[in-house]
Amino acid sequence: MNERDWEILHTLYLHKSITKVGEVLYISQPTLTKRIKKIEKDLGIQIVFRGNKGVQFTQEGEFVAKKAELLLQTFKNVREDALNINDFHRGTLRLAVSNFYSKYKLPPLLKDFKDKYPEVDFYIETGYSRNVFQSVYNKNTHTGFLRGEYHWPGEKHLLFEEELCVFSMQDLDLQDLPQIPRINYKTDQLYKQMVDNWWTEHYKSPPYYSMSVDQGDTCKEMVKNGLGYAIMPSEFFSEHESVVRIPLFNNNNEPLTQKTWMCYYSESLKLQVVQTFINFVKSRQ
Incomplete structure (x- = not known):
């Protein structure tokens, strides 16, 4: 089997139609x-059968089709990396980036890098830091930008550190937090655990959640409109925004902080374009 065979399987799995696959890949029916019959013979399994709703995949076919997507990405990555080995100003950088960093920090960083190296392209995955960690750990991407203390086995570089703060539009006393409406937002488990631990160190009663939202940006806007307080990393609010900001401390009177890291494997530095990018990021601090 060659790459074209895997492409056929992947495309067939997406469209479930011989006719559609033929149109997409320019192959006669x-x-x-x-x-497809030859692929089935090579693998020794039945991959598909025709049902009332068109092409249906067998259980074995489902397994192979899902592997096809991974293999196609591997083929693509190998080609890109082979081209990148000796060329520091041309190639494709694959980045995995946390939601916060991708919105607030990454765009100006990439703009400046592209100004200097216009022939470098980017493939960017965004998501929660746990997903970023997984992507770089599995070598699907060259470099990751993530928040929190993950057990990273490769190289990492500290980008910045934020205080965790209570934000509110009204003055408040930390002792009264359990009685004050709190806005909660979906975030990484490591961050949530850190905040929950701080809470149990200081209070016997649970928070009074008046609202739950899916993103930090939405939470920020709810706070700015006086709908409650939130516990968030300090970078969400600029120093110029008119909001009450109370830094949090643990029982040892140490500030509660969260670090943002750039993570990568040292072997990735063999690719000149990756090394150039990592050095560029470090030079901006």
Whole structure:
């Protein structure tokens, strides 16, 4: 089997239609049908059968089709990395970036890098830091930008550190927090655990959650409109925004902080374009 065969399987799994696959890949239906039968013979399994709703995948076919997507990405990555080995100003950088960093920090960083190296392209995944960690750990991406203390086995570089603060539009006393409406937002488990631990150190009663939202930005806007307080990393609010900001401390009177890291494997530095990018990021601090 070659790369084209895996492409056929992946495309067929997406569209569930021989006709559609033929249109997408510019292959005649008889040729495509013959190719699929050969793939089945090579693998020793039945991959598909025709049902009332078109092409249906067998259980074995589902497994192979899902592997096809991973293999196609691997083929793509190998080609890109082979081109990147000796060229520091041309190639494709694959980045995994936390939601916060991708919105507030990454765009100006990439703009400045592209101004200097216009022939470098980017493939960017965004998500929670746990997903960023997984992507770089599995070597799907060259470099990750994530928040929190993950057990990273490779190289990492501290980008910045934020205080965790209570934000509110009204003056408040930390002792009264359990009675004051709090706005909660979906975030990484490590961060949530840190905040929950701080809470149990200081209070016997649970928070009074008046609202739950899916993103930090939404939470910030709710706070700015006086709908409650929130516990958030300090970078969400600029120093110029008119909001009550109370830094949090643990029982040892140490500030509660969260670090943002750039993570990568040292072997990635063999790719000149990756090394150039990492050095560029470090030089901006």
